Amino acid sequence: MDHSTNSSVHRAEGEAVSTASPRDYFDLMKPRVMTLVVFTAFAGLIAAPTDVDPFLALISIVSLAIGAGAAGALNMAYDADIDATMKRTQKRPVPRGAVSISNAYGMGLVASILSVLMMALAANYLAAGLLAFSIFFYAVIYTMILKRSTPQNIVIGGAAGAFPPMIGWVIATGEISLDAVILFMIIFLWTPPHSWALALYKSGDYAEANVPMMPVAKGAKSTRLQILLYSIVLVVFAGAPVLTGLGGLVYAATSLGGGALFLLLAWRIYNSRAGEAGSAEDGALYAVRAGDKAARDLFAFSIGYLTVLFAALIVEHAFDAYWAVPGVNL
Amino acid sequence: MAPENGSDTTGDNANDETAPERLDSSGAPASENFGFHHREGQPSGESVSLTEEQLAARKKRNIAIAWSLIGFMVVVFLVTVTRLSQNVAS
Structure with missing residues (x-):
């Protein structure tokens, strides 16, 4: 075997020599999405009525984050053509040419397997099974099947992003309870208004990439109405943890205040002409044309809303700030 | 897809002794590679620095x-x- 430092290497025909850095591979894992995944999973873990070894909990959450990142890498590998078309995603590692599609698949698959194994070792088989299913759901059901075929893509596909708090709960308890399902449903119902608000002010991008997001397939007016309807259902349902005793006064106040603002912004979208101006020239996430500001505002606020909602659960259960809402606990 | 290095014997020139000898991808006469030839997607033997x-x-x-x-x-x-x-x- 030649151990020389000769820099000449044999290459398969047509294969480019990579200059990808570890950072490019990290970016494949959609770090911002991973942050929200970790946060909501942590909330589920903390809110669960069972103590768990802090070290095993930490490793379990890290496994979940890597699993979510792996699903993101598989998504970027499959959607390289779409990402190359859309201004918002053109700078991702695959369309930029930093990482090849096959390497993105390779990394996604390896990270998926390792994360599920780690979860099984550190937590339990149910949590590992849920993690494996959520990766499969996001990478195959959503990315490969739903995304390009139906305007309901993110409604059904939103389930993938709703698993983390449920998995967090299962890490602690080893079982799926009503409260775990409620946490799942909150994110499931949050996803459509959140994603459609973005799709409204980036509809030109989606149309160019032939992705049948709701504003592209059914028009901006229909999307604005559906955002309002889903927002009402979400805000009402977000009160469910109070009824089961999972959320106390802090959560109730947060849910009421945040929900009122959410509805206000959804109402503003409904009464606006958002989505009718096409995408902004600037591909940045929050870049928007004048008529689309209502959509951008709801998109930005929806992230804060979900964060604050789960933060309230963390505060109540981690810092002994739980006071039951009188008369409503079942 | 036709091979790239002269192992194609189905063409009109397959038995034409006056045709110039074809070279393989490394520039060597195809007759010297004992019928082995580069295929797409396989290591070509080429190297890059x-x-x-x-x-x-x-x-x-x-x-x-x-x-x-x-x-x-x-x-x-x-x-x-x-x-x-x-x-x-x-």
């Missing part, structure tokens, strides 16, 4: 993979020990 930037990037990736593997091993070890100690205690 990596630039300093490519070498540095490869080194960084290798180091990152090495640390990841070491981290994975350490985590598996620690988790196993923690689980074992929990089971023994119970």
Whole structure:
């Protein structure tokens, strides 16, 4: 075997020599999405009525984050053509040419397997099974099947992003309870208004990439109405943890205040002409044309809303700030 | 897809002794490679010289993979020990 430092290497025909850095591979894992995944999973873990070894909990959450990142890498590998078309995603590692599609698949698959194994070792088989299913759901059901075929893509596909708090709960308890399902449903119902608000002010991008997001397939007016309807259902349902005793006064106040603002912004979208101006020239996430500001505002606020909602659960259960809402606990 | 290096014997010139000898991808006469020839997607035998930037990037990736593997091993070890100690205690 030649151990020389000769820099000449044999290459398969047509294969480019990579200059990808570890950072490019990290970016494949959609770090911002991973942050929200970790946060909501942590909330589920903390809110669960069972103590768990802090070290095993930490490793379990890290496994979940890597699993979510792996699903993101598989998504970027499959959607390289779409990402190359859309201004918002053109700078991702695959369309930029930093990482090849096959390497993105390779990394996604390896990270998926390792994360599920780690979860099984550190937590339990149910949590590992849920993690494996959520990766499969996001990478195959959503990315490969739903995304390009139906305007309901993110409604059904939103389930993938709703698993983390449920998995967090299962890490602690080893079982799926009503409260775990409620946490799942909150994110499931949050996803459509959140994603459609973005799709409204980036509809030109989606149309160019032939992705049948709701504003592209059914028009901006229909999307604005559906955002309002889903927002009402979400805000009402977000009160469910109070009824089961999972959320106390802090959560109730947060849910009421945040929900009122959410509805206000959804109402503003409904009464606006958002989505009718096409995408902004600037591909940045929050870049928007004048008529689309209502959509951008709801998109930005929806992230804060979900964060604050789960933060309230963390505060109540981690810092002994739980006071039951009188008369409503079942 | 036709082979690239002269092993095609189905053409009109297959038995034409006056045709110039074809070369394989490395520039050597095809008759010297005993019928073995380059196929698309397989190593071609060609080599390229990596630039300093490519070498540095490869080194960084290798180091990152090495640390990841070491981290994975350490985590598996620690988790196993923690689980074992929990089971023994119970």
